[in-house]
Amino acid sequence: MDQLDLVSTNERTIINFSKWGIDGIAVIGHYKYFQVHPQLPRHNHSNMMEVVFCAKGEQVYEVNEQVYSIKGGDIFITMPDELHSTAGYPEDKGELYWILIDLANDKILSWQQKEAIALKQSLLNIPNRHFTGSPSMKKNLETIISFSKFESLNLLQQIKVKHIVEGILLELLELGFKETSTINNVSLNRIKEFIELNIKSNFTIAQLAAHVYLSESRFKAWFKEQTGIPPLEFVLRRKIHYAKEMLLKGEKSVSDIAYELEFSSSQYFAKVFKKFTDQNPREIRKQID
Secondary structure: OOOOOOOOOOOEEEEEHHHHOOOOEEEEEEEEEOOOEEEOOOEOOOOEEEEEEEEEEEEEEEEOOEEEEEEOOEEEEEOOOOOEEOOOOEEOOEEEEEEEEEOOOOOEOOEOHHHHHHHHHHHHOOOOOEEEOOHHHHHHHHHHHHHHHOOOOOHHHHHHHHHHHHHHHHHHHHHHOOHHHEOOOHHHHHHHHHHHHOOOOOOOHHHHHHHOOOOHHHHHHHHHHHHOOOHHHHHHHHHHHHHHHHHHHOOOOHHHHHHHOOOOOHHHHHHHHHHHHOOOHHHHHHOOO
């Protein structure tokens, strides 16, 4: 198992629950990034289940060689000992919480051993890895992070923290076992497919909205609600993803790819590429030279 990252910075907060003497939870963390950060390398957590709640933005994960894209409002689960990473993508700008649940511990929070065993078994049997969260989960996680300023907790604070985390875990089970919670939006899939098939084109909000029969204002609100990011930013992200694939093939120059994707200039293309990948296009090209 990789050593747990317990280092907080001005952009992220990590709470080491062992310092509070609370059983069953290893860490709860939170970051709010205003720019991309280096990719998360492949790693695993022995006997620990990781639960990620994306509050805002978009993030790519890879588990067992399968790639997932999560957006604001989504929950993503990694089971104990599963190798996972961000699939070569950077940690994206946005806001995200994560919980590491120690399933090797005989005790969890205030539950008795019999209750803790039942909880752990239920967590391991959640059928969905990727599903929609809830506003109350974000609110509860925010409250937990607000306690990070305390090196130790008094008895009343311990009771409150345990109660809130218990609520998070019970809600996680409720959401994870809902068949309807698995992300499956026909209109969203339709618009994503349209963008992929026409990725070399530039789009207006009017064109995209018409494709799913919505007004421009309703489309912008709906799309951001579904994906966590504005529609034209989504298009830019997909263009950059396509550009990165082309650069790695080594068949076209940076300028040719920028022109093909209808960027106004290769300089603007490089600026956008850097924004979403934390790399310069020519750095990608050097990887295959």
